[in-house]
Every structure is written in structure tokens, then in C-alpha cells.
Amino acid sequence: MTPETITGTFVDFYRERGHVLLPESSLVRPPDDPVLFTTSGMHPLTPYLEGRPHPLGRRLVNVQRCLRTTDLDEVGDSTHLTVFQMLGSWSLGDYDGPQSLRWGYHLLREGFGIDHDRLHATVFGGDEQVGPDTGSLEVWRELGVPVELTGPENWWSNGPTGPCGPDSEIFVWTGDTPPSGTPGTDGRWMEVWNHVQMRYHRHGDGRLEPLRQPNVDTGMGLERMEMVLRGGGSVYEGEGFGPWVRTVGGLWHPDEETLRRVCDHLRSGVVVVGDGVRPTNTGRGYVLRRLIRRTLTLLWRDDPSRSLGDLPDEPFTHTLDRFRQRTDVGDLRGLLLDEERRFRGLLRRGRPLVSRCLSRGPLGEEDYHYLHDTHGLPRDLVDGLVTGTL
Template identity: 65%
Template sequence: MDTDQIMRTFNDFFRERGHHRIDGGTLLPPPGDPVLFTTSGMHPLIPHLEGRPHPLGRRLSGVQRCLRTTDLDEVGDGTHLTVFQMLGSWSLGDYGLPQSLRWGCELLRDGFGIPPERMHVTVFGGNDEIGPDDESLATWRELGLPVETVRDDNWWSHGPAGLCGPDSEIFVWTGGPGTPPQGTPTTDPRWVEVWNHVGMRHHRAEDGTLQPLRQPDVDTGMGLERLVMLLQGRDSVYGTDLFEPWARHLPPLWSLDERGTRLVIDHLRSATVVIGDGVRPSAGSHGYVLRRLVRRVLTTLWRDDPSRTLSDLPQEPLRHTLDHFRLPTGPDEVRGVLDEEERRFRDLVRRGRRVLDRPEFSGKLSDDDYRRLHDTYGLPRDLVTGLRAG
């Protein structure tokens, strides 16, 4: 299956089961939301998961583009991305978690052709506050999938306060077609998590107390890029059709190690989506995240060759990403933003080298030194570290 077929299979499956499709919009949450970017498929639905009626009804499904900065240090491996798409299905006080689990198994097994013997599940095993999710455990056993109980990790929370509940995580074996599954998801990393099903049954208050929701919901989330990787038999998301133009153009353009190439691809692709959503580089808020992504790319490129420039980037990968995310921005506009940010960063690097050549910054830098370099000269700590290492 290519990506379009995978998305069509997902959407058709839930449409046939009475779900109304919602297409995720911008990465930017509505005004007043304290979170900078949409981080999950359920994020835009929080008021409805808390009980407000949704105009399309109580069964919903769709795809939402998301951005997470919490995994930046993980970017460069085979599965973590900064901007990604989340396939989701939701029951707003309609059907329960067992029905969602049955449909999840059916779609993976019959819709996507994943053999049941190459799937494994973990469920919430209880903690000091809440007992084990015996209902989900019994459902998975009824479906015949191997299941493992996990005491704390399978409890999903939307931050320290807010919606929460027990989580069933579905894993798929990636050890190769001729390799029989071994171990469990908690013992063998070749089990890759693909789909979470959360019984949204509780709300945690600011004081830490846990209260049951008047409207128990179901929230599921499945990363599209990771699913495509599994169904196309690739060992990383970067080998899928979603990344094909990037993987074809960038390695011949800039010779980097594998992790560096993946970081550059991810951050440029993510920056393209963020720019397409109307964000521009700045010293704070959404623009700072975009600036950080672009400057991490440049720092990686210039580590071996300071003459490298984003102006050499061809338009095809930019156009492919803008088209896939259905963004109205053109490649020329994205290139203009990237080029201007590169010019600013080159100026900052030149100024930073002159500052760091001063005698007071020649030795080991203290936290006060780093604060002074940032507050007085505008030099972030990671840039200072990179310049001194170089």
C-alpha cells in the first residue's frame, strides 16, 4: 500500500462504522490554548471529550498533523519525527473501550493485512490509585492476541492535570518476515508501538485528585508515518514514499552520516509544514521553535563544511511536503524564509566567534557566563557549545 491507500483504508473503515470524518487543520491551537502547537490527534477535541456536544456527532475519525519538541533528541533514529500525522478515532460517550479494541484488531488484521501472530498488546496493570484494566485484558484474550500487563506506563494523561485513563498499546513485530517474534514489547525493541487506545474515563485536578468523567470517552491515536513504515516493510520512516523526494535529493547534495541526514530531512520537512501554517522565525513563541529547527539543520550542515547553504535545496521535496499536507504556501515562499533565516544565523555565528575570542570567555564557562552570552549578545547555549567545539 502507498500512503494514499493506507489513509483511504483507515477512513473507509471508520466511515462504514458510523464515524464522521474530521480533517485536522493547522498546527496552531486556538487563541488562549497554553500549548504552542497541536501535539496529538485529540488535542483539538478536548472540549468535546470533556462533554461539549460535537456538531458531527459522537463517533469521529480523521487525521491531525502534530508537532512535538519533546522528542527532538530522539530525531535521527528510525521512527521519531518532529512534525507527524496522527490517525485517530473517537467515541464521545458512545461505544466503550472493548468495541474500540475489537475494531482496532480488525483493521490491522483484515484491513492492513498484519498477521495476528506478529502483534502484541500491553494493557494497564493498575497502580496505587486505580485498579487494573481487566475489561481490556479480557477483550484482548478473547481476540487471541498475546497481551502483557504494565503497572504504570499504560496510563495516558494529557499533562499533569486534565483528561486521563488506561491505555492499550498495540505493537507490531519488525524483526523481518522470516524472523519469528521474540520476547515482548517491554523486553525486545523490535516490537514497535503502532496504535494506542485510551479509555478516557477520568480527569485529574490541579491538586492531583482523580475524578471520574461524567461522559466516558475513547480516544485512539496511530502515527501515520510509523504505520506506513510497517506496511511498506521499511526499517525507518525515511524509507517510505512519504520521504522519497527528501531521501533521493539530500544525500547526494550534502554528505552526512545517517543520523545527520535524518535530522536534516526531518527538520527541513517540519519547518516546511510550520512555514506553510503561517509561522515565521522569531525570538519567541511559535517562531522560536521554527528558528530552532532551521538553526539545528544549519549547525549540522556546517559542522563539516561551513560553505553549505540551504539555497542548494531543490524545490521537489518542498513541493511534495506542501502538497501532502495540503498547504497553500508555495515552495518559493518556503525557500525565501529559509534563506533569510540562514543569513541571520550566519551573521550571528560570525558575531559569536568574535565574542568568544575575548579573554573572559577563554576558559570553562559557568552558568552565569552562558546567561550573559545569551542575554547580552543573543548567543544561545547550544550555539556557544557548538562554536567552542569547532
Template identity: 65%
Template structure:
């Protein structure tokens, strides 16, 4: 399966089992939400998981585009992304953990073709307040799937207070040869799917109050699932990233982690801009600006052609072909307003001009005598707070690293 077929197979599976497809929400969260962007598939459904009736019923499925800046420093490895798609299924007071885990096992083995012997599960093993999740433990044992008990790693919460509950994670073996060890001790076990039993609300005094209706929230990253099913070494080998990983090395000397970072950040910037966000110095716009400036810093470091006599790069985002932008917008369902592909491209190029202007200003600042020698933390803080020059830009201009 390609990623589009993988995504469709997921929603078809649950639709055939009585789940209604709920449309994905935009990345930007509405006014009043405490966070800037949608971070998970359950995020738009939080009121319904807490008890409000959903207009589509009590069995739902869907695909949600998400953005997480918490994993930004991890981007460049095999599995982490800034913007990704979450495949989700939800039971709003209908069925429990036994049913959701059996559905998960059926989909992975019967539809996606994962050999049952390559599966491993983790289950909440209890803590000072609650005992182990025996329902999940018994289900996995009945299905013949090995289980590892944990504490914090199998307890889901959205913060220090609010809805929470035990979860069970499903892992697939990606190593060479027969499976060995357990997910907690061997990173060749890759987590693909988390099933949360939303049973409690944690109060300010850290006590747990049972929710009036127990619900199920599951989430599985599409890009990571596609990687596992195809036997790829990273999420960047899929058809979703092929336009980017083909176009970028033709312009800049990129490979390995640097190519993965550039592909992720540019693709993520296209999705955020396609969802109507404009670069700015605060809020959502700052997240977009930060993504672009991180990747522009990297591209300046890896400019194959080098800089011209005027200090300007010979390759810019204006040289980027339109194919990767168009491909990304179409995949995420964003080829129409709020922005078309040509408008997104113009936005990227305009932000690069602003970045170049900041570099020019940075060169003038760094030419001062006080910055001639090695820089300490005080100088870095001064350059950032007074002149808006982050450390990576200062190092780029000084030729450090």
C-alpha cells in the first residue's frame, strides 16, 4: 500500500464496523483554546470524550493533521515529524478496551498484513492509586500477544489535571531476525498505535474522579505506520516525502539528518501556511517563522554553490520547484483557500527575504569589536534579546560549527 491506500484502509475498516467518519479540524485552534495548534487526533474531540454527546454518534473515526513543537529537537531521526497525520478511532461510552484492542489486532494483522508474531504490547501495571489494567492484559494474552507492564509509560494525560486513564501501546518488531527483548529495552520495537481508556479526571489535589462515561481514544501516526508496513528505515522514505527528498539535494548539499530536517520543516511550513497562518513575531505566526528560519539557517550552511561576492546565497527558496508544495497541499486537502500553492510559495520566498535582511543586520552587529573573540553565554543572550539574533544564526555568520 502507498500512504493514501493505508489511510483509506484505516477509515474503511472502522466505517464498516459502525464508526462514523468525523472531518479533520484545521491546525490552528479556535480562540479560547489554551494551545495554538491541534496536537493530536483527540484534541478537537475533548468535549465529547468528557461527556458531551457528539452529533455523529458514539463511534467515530477519522484522520487529523497535527503539529507538535515539543518534538522539534528530535526531528532528523527516523520517526519524529513536526506536522503529521493521526489516524484515530473513538468510542464515546460505547465499548471498552477489550473491543478496541481486538479491533486493533484485526486491522494490523488482517488488513495491513503484519505477522502476529511481530507484535508486542505494553499495558499499565498499576501505581500508588490504581491497580493494573487487567482488562487489557487479559485481552492481549487471549490474542497471543506478549505483554510488558509499565507505570508512567502507559498512563495517558493531557496535563497535570483533566481527563486521563490507562493506555495500551502496540509495537511492531522492525529488527533483523526474530523478535527479541521487550519494547522498554529494545528500540527495534517501534510503537505504532496507542489505545487510551479515558476513565478519570485528575483534580488539582492529584486525586482521581471517575468520569461519568468511559471512552476510548486511539491514535496511530500515518507516516510511522507506513514506514513499518513498507519495511523502510525512516518515515522520510515514503511517497509523502519523495518530492522533497528528491528536490532538495538537487539544490543544496544535503543528506542524512540534515536532509530529513529540511524536508520536515519545509513540508510543515507549507501545511501551516496552507492552513492560513502568516509568519509573525508572536503566536502561531512565530511558530511558522521559527520553522522557516531553522531550515533557512541549515540551507545556508549546506549551500553547495556557496555564497556570491555580495554574501548572498546562490540558491534560494525561489529556486525550489512547485511540485513538492503542490503535492503536500493536495495530500493534506489544502489546494484551495485559504491559500493556493503559488501563494504559499510567495509567502516562503518573502519570509526568506526577511531572513536575509536579518543576516545583513547581523553581520553589521557582529563586526563590532566586542564580538571579535569567542562568545560567552552573556554575549549570546545579548545578541538574542537586543538584536533578535538566535545562537544558530550567530554561529552561522561567524562560521562556527
């Protein structure tokens, strides 16, 4: 299945069950939202999950681009990405979690053709405040899907306070051998879909209060599902990464981990720029600047003469089209080259400054503050110069 076919199958399945398609939101959150970027499909729906009536009804479905800086250090393995597309469905006080799981199983088996024996589920096993999620447990046993009971791994929250509740995660076996172990014991079980039952509001003192409107929120990573259905070894083998992998691999021949990180950061940077973000030293702009600098750091580690100007237009236009964005490729390339020039200049200025500080001994907090406040050298850049990775 192509990404378009996967998306169409998902959306049509839920539309047939009374769900209304939501328009996609930008990665950039409104000014009154404390979070920099849209991190999940539910993010734009937070007011409605807390009880406000949604104008489109109580059953919703959508496809949403998301960005998670928390996964930056995981990028390079076979499944984690900075920017990805999330397929989501919601029940705003309508049907319950067990119904969502039954539909989910049906879609995976009949819609996507995934073999029953490749499925495994995890369910919240309870803690000192809330008992086991028996409803989900009974559904999986009824369907004959093996279940692993866990603790905090199957408790969803969007922060220390606010809506929360137990979730049931669905895993697919990606190994070359018959399935073995559990998601907690064998990394070849890959999570593809999470069904969250938002039943509670957590207060600042840790107390849980039942929500007036219990909700169900599900999220499926499109790139991971494409990997499952294609039978590949990583998300980087999918259509969304094809032009980047061919281009970066053909130009610079990096090792596999470097190839994945460079492709992820470049693709993510294009999507962030496509939603109107420009490089700055704070906030969203600094996330973009960090993605570009991490890319250049990886490329220059083996050959400092490498330049983003060597990249052709194809991967840029492909990514903008796939994420439904309208940005001039010439302007985008100019922005990247300007950041490259700035970064080269910063490294030229920074090396002697850091060397001077190191001549007095290991860097302390006072040195970091001096290098940042006086010379504009961020901590991660200083650390790169200290360790020799820059």
C-alpha cells in the first residue's frame, strides 16, 4: 500500500462509521498555546476533549503532521522521526474504549490485511490510584490477541496535569522469524497504534478526578504503518524518504545511521519552513536552526567541504507536495544556504574562544554562560567543539 492508499483506507473506514474528516492544522500552534509545535493529532482538539462541543460532532477523524523534539536523540534507529504524519480518530463522549479496539482490530485485519498472528497488545495493569483496564483486556482476549499488562507505559497524559487515562497500544511483529516474546521483551514488536481512554483530569497535587465527558483518542503513525505493510526494515524505506535517501546517499555516501539522521533533519526542516517558521535563536526558530546545524555537523564530520547547495530540487519539492505545503523552493534553498554560511562563521569564531577557555581547565557553568551571553555560542555547539565533533 502507498501512503495515499493507507490514508484513504483509514479515513474511509471511520467515515463509514459516522466520523467527520477534520481539516489538518499547521505545525505552528496559536499564540496562546504554550507548546511550540503540534505534537500529536489530538493537540488541536484539546478544548473539545475537555468538554467543549465540537462544531463537527462527536466522531472525528483526520491526518495531521506532527513534530516531536523529544525524539531527536532517537532519530537514526528504524522507527523514530522528528516530523511524521499521524492518522487519528476520536470519540468525544460517544463510544467507549472497547468499541474503539474492536474497530481497530477489524481495520488492521480486513482493511490493511495484517495477519492475526503478527499482532500483540499492551494494556494498563493498574496502580495505586486506578485499577486494571479490564475492558480492554477482555476485548483482546475475546479477539484472541496476546496481551501484556504494564504500568506507566500504558498510562497516557499530555503533561503533569490535565486529561489522562489508560491506553492500549497495538504492536505488529517486524522480525524475520515467527513472533516471539512480548513488546516489553523483544524490540521487533513495533507499536503502530495507540488507543487512549481519556477518563480523568489530573490535578496539580496528583489527584485524579473523573471527566464529565470520557473520550477516546487514537493515533497511528503513517510512516510506521507503511513500513509494516511494505515489509521493509525501517521507516526510511518508504515513499516519503525515497528522494532524500537516494540524493543524500548518492552525493555523500554516509553510513546508515548518518544517512537516516541527515534525511530526517532535512525533511523535517523543509516541513517546518513550509509552515512559516524561520531560523532564530529562540523558540520555534531555534528548533529549525538546531535541525539545520545538526545536519551540517553530521555532514562535515567526514568532509567539511560538503554543502547543502549540492542538493537538487527534487527532495524539496517532493516533501512540500507530500505535506500539502506551498513554499518557493528557491527561497527555501536560499534560507538553508544562509544558515550554512552563518554556522560556518560561528564555528570559525568559536573554536579559538573555546580553546582559550579550555586552556584554563574543564568548562564550568560560568564558561558556558560567558560563551553564550558574550559571543552567542549555544551550549550544544560548545560541547561539539569540546568533543571534536564540530
